[in-house]
Amino acid sequence: xxxxxxxxxxxxxxxxxxxxxxxxxxxxxxxxxxxxxxxxxxxxxxxxxxxxxxxxxxxxxxxxxxxxxxxxxxxxxxxxxxxxxxxxxxxxxxxxxxxxxxxxxxxxxxxxxxxxxxxxxxxxxxxxxxxxxxxxxxxxxxxxxxxxxxxxxxxxxxxxxxxxxxxxxxxxxxxxxxxxxxxxxxxxxxxxxxxxxxxxxxxxxxxxxxxxxxxxxxxxxxxxxxxxxxxxxxxxxxxxxxxxxxxxxxxxxxxxxxxxxxx
Amino acid sequence: xxxxxxxxxxxxxxxxxxxxxxxxxxxxxxxxxxxxxxxxxxxxxxxxxxxxxxxxxxxxxxxxxxxxxxxxxxxxxxxxxxxxxxxxxxxxxxxxxxxxxxxxxxxxxxxxxxxxxxxxxxxxxxxxxxxxxxxxxxxxxxxxxxxxxxxxxxxxxxxxxxxxxxxxxxxxxxxxxxxxxxxxxxxxxxxxxxxxxxxxxxxxxxxxxxxxxxxxxxxxxxxxxxxxxxxxxxxxxxxxxxxxxxxxxxxxxxxxxxxxxxxxxxxxxxxxxxxxxxxxxxxxxxxxxxxxxxxxxxxxxxxxxxxxxxxxxxxxxxxxxxxxxxxxxxxxxxxxxxxxxxxxxxxxxxxxxxxxxxxxxxxxxxxxxxxxxxxxxxxxxxxxxxxxxxxxxxxxxxxxxxxxxxxxxxxxxxxxxxxxxxxxxxxxxxxxxxxxxxxxxxxxxxxxxxxxxx
Numbered sequence: 001x002x003x004x005x006x007x008x009x010x011x012x013x014x015x016x017x018x019x020x021x022x023x024x025x026x027x028x029x030x031x032x033x034x035x036x037x038x039x040x041x042x043x044x045x046x047x048x049x050x051x052x053x054x055x056x057x058x059x060x061x062x063x064x065x066x067x068x069x070x071x072x073x074x075x076x077x078x079x080x081x082x083x084x085x086x087x088x089x090x091x092x093x094x095x096x097x098x099x100x101x102x103x104x105x106x107x108x109x110x111x112x113x114x115x116x117x118x119x120x121x122x123x124x125x126x127x128x129x130x131x132x133x134x135x136x137x138x139x140x141x142x143x144x145x146x147x148x149x150x151x152x153x154x155x156x157x158x159x160x161x162x163x164x165x166x167x168x169x170x171x172x173x174x175x176x177x178x179x180x181x182x183x184x185x186x187x188x189x190x191x192x193x194x195x196x197x198x199x200x201x202x203x204x205x206x207x208x209x210x211x212x213x214x215x216x217x218x219x220x221x222x223x224x225x226x227x228x229x230x231x232x233x234x235x236x237x238x239x240x241x242x243x244x245x246x247x248x249x250x251x252x253x254x255x256x257x258x259x260x261x262x263x
Numbered sequence: 264x265x266x267x268x269x270x271x272x273x274x275x276x277x278x279x280x281x282x283x284x285x286x287x288x289x290x291x292x293x294x295x296x297x298x299x300x301x302x303x304x305x306x307x308x309x310x311x312x313x314x315x316x317x318x319x320x321x322x323x324x325x326x327x328x329x330x331x332x333x334x335x336x337x338x339x340x341x342x343x344x345x346x347x348x349x350x351x352x353x354x355x356x357x358x359x360x361x362x363x364x365x366x367x368x369x370x371x372x373x374x375x376x377x378x379x380x381x382x383x384x385x386x387x388x389x390x391x392x393x394x395x396x397x398x399x400x401x402x403x404x405x406x407x408x409x410x411x412x413x414x415x416x417x418x419x420x421x422x423x424x425x426x427x428x429x430x431x432x433x434x435x436x437x438x439x440x441x442x443x444x445x446x447x448x449x450x451x452x453x454x455x456x457x458x459x460x461x462x463x464x465x466x467x468x469x470x471x472x473x474x475x476x477x478x479x480x481x482x483x484x485x486x487x488x489x490x491x492x493x494x495x496x497x498x499x500x501x502x503x504x505x506x507x508x509x510x511x512x513x514x515x516x517x518x519x520x521x522x523x524x525x526x527x528x529x530x531x532x533x534x535x536x537x538x539x540x541x542x543x544x545x546x547x548x549x550x551x552x553x554x555x556x557x558x559x560x561x562x563x564x565x566x567x568x569x570x571x572x573x574x575x576x577x578x579x580x581x582x583x584x585x586x587x588x589x590x591x592x593x594x595x596x597x598x599x600x601x602x603x604x605x606x607x608x609x610x611x612x613x614x615x616x617x618x619x620x621x622x623x624x625x626x627x628x629x630x631x632x633x634x635x636x637x638x639x640x641x642x643x644x645x646x647x648x649x650x651x652x653x654x655x656x657x658x659x660x661x662x663x664x665x666x667x668x669x670x671x672x673x674x675x676x677x678x679x680x681x682x683x684x685x686x687x688x689x690x691x692x693x694x695x696x697x698x699x700x701x702x703x704x705x706x707x708x709x710x711x712x713x714x715x716x717x
Contacts, residue, residue, distance in 0.1 A: 004551050004581065004619045012546045017503070056556070057503050057548050078546065 035074035112143035133162040184211035204260035214256030278309040295357035323382035356395035405441040411623025444587035448604035463694035470566040472526040479535035488692035497534035555586035629665040631677040
């Protein structure tokens with residue numbers, strides 16, 4: 001949106017230069033009557049069309065398709081429009097604000113309340129396919145599931161919450177998406193377990209747990225750090241004794257610990 | 264390859280591929296000789312010039328030689344043999360020379376290509392390229408004016424095809440016209456007088472001129488006693504279906520009982536004023552680029568398109584500057600605000616437009632003093648004010664003192680003196696250059712100083 005371009009500006013554009021790819025269904029009565037309301041007042045559409053520039057002096061409707069149908073019916077020569085940048089994300093946002101598409105939330109990180117309100121929204125839609133699904137139960141099971149590992153929505157069908165593959169899962173995809181979590185920051189520098197302070201050990205265990213590396217979530221990290229610290233390690237020739245301390249560290253976890261600890 | 268032959272797609276693809284290979288094989292910091300041999304030769308080929316259409320170390324004035332000159336061969340005129348009428352010049356630097364935007368070497372190399380393009384052996388050259396294989400910039404020459412035709416582009420493997428396509432498109436579509444906006448952010452500096460007398464002078468020099476009066480005050484239109492045609496400029500701005508050719512009104516003079524066509528004018532009309540109102544302005548699609556779009560069809564019909572626009576930096580003047588290749592800035596030596604405003608045009612307003620245009624243009628021409636007598640005391644005072652302006656921004660020096668060189672503190676500023684006949688001419692609705700030979704001499708000097716070459 002520069003000082004000298006038309007992006008974001010309210011423009012009065014010739015209708016013949018504007019086309020649309022999508023058409024929305026609106027009843028003939030509503031379109032005709034709305035067109036009449038424009039013509040019987042000041043001939044001006046007070047809710048603007050949202051258009052993007054597709055070429056020199058060419059535009060395409062991206063949101064407020066209803067207005068397009070009405071001004072076409074009213075046969076206006078010029079239409080008040082806001083020109084939006086040709087950016088998919090921005091256009092999606094405009095469509096959401098125009099209530100032409102549903103907003104979506106990231107199911108990988110959504111709170112239980114958000115999941116429940118989204119399911120209730122879907123349930124309340126006319127002809128909803130979620131009728132018969134207990135959305136409270138479903139929301140709870142989804143919340144409890146390990147969603148951060150999901151790559152799509154299909155694991156929901158295994159939660160035995162009434163949401164099956166097909167129409168029901170498709171309905172959920174209108175309000176939920178899964179975005180992979182951002183990559184973890186670089187790991188703290190590996191330290192020698194023999195020389196490390198308890199705080200240094202905790203910091204490293206906490207890093208692995210926070211970023212779900214090595215499945216340490218169910219372990220008490222402070223206890224573990226203390227145990228690692230106080231154990232006499234002077235005769236250790238490798239880190240393998242960690243697996244024999246009965247503290248929940250098995251061979252797989254040891255492999256991960258070696259990312260941040262040396263002997 | 265003759266002028267009419269078009270390269271096929273496969274040929275173009277291959278020459279781009281060669282260029283990419285050349286670029287990736289250049290060692291970092293490659294010296295000039297290597298850049299010339301390994302990069303510029305395939306570059307010229309990718310721009311459509313065969314081996315026999317390029318000549319290295321092409322002699323310009325004196326002992327100077329530009330690294331390459333190029334021109335398409337004609338059946339009876341092979342460039343390699345005749346070495347006549349070069350079309351494109353290339354000045355090459357090594358990668359060890361920093362050609363990034365605004366660097367001292369970049370500025371010096373710009374001056375160098377400008378000198379070559381204006382040299383007596385290169386009068387036919389329309390285009391100049393400076394490159395060190397890391398950066399490349401294309402310049403266009405029209406008469407005495409050399410202006411950027413692209414920004415200074417950084418060359419990378421993934422954008423070289425795009426760069427070549429942009430350069431080639433420009434070179435293959437050389438325009439006849441130079442578009443000039445006469446502008447100062449301060450009023451009363453004689454913009455309209457300059458414009459109509461310059462147009463008259465260029466006509467006398469055999470040039471075909473179009474004047475665009477893009478000022479709702481209609482000063483130019485009224486001073487030539489013209490009225491808008493049936494199709495008017497204000498309507499063309501709004502309605503993309505109208506043909507702006509129909510808005511042209513000829514300006515003619517009677518000599519010995521015969522009507523002589525002097526130049527063409529697109530007059531201002533009363534409805535232009537309407538666009539100062541928000542709701543009407545929003546009917547103009549593409550905003551300040553609309554005028555430039557409208558004038559595109561004239562680029563091969565005229566030698567000069569001169570645009571008059573009002574003082575305030577709003578839609579009309581922004582459009583006028585946007586539509587031009589160069590901006591001519593009249594000032595008054597005794598109106599210090601006109602000097603400060605000229606500096607503002609050069610250092611702030613034109614760069615803003617350049618940023619939107621993204622092709623390096625428009626370029627400011629050095630200022631000139633318009634229409635007042637200047638004595639030594641006044642000259643001393645004005646130089647001291649200009650000194651203050653330049654001290655704040657040293658880059659402004661060539662726009663005030665174009666002849667100033669290292670070691671030669673030449674502070675000459677071009678002047679058009681005041682003549683009563685200029686004022687009287689306004690009442691007879693004829694540019695003064697047609698009424699007074701001395702006035703013509705002065706405007707002729709102005710035309711030669713800024714526009715006409717050789």
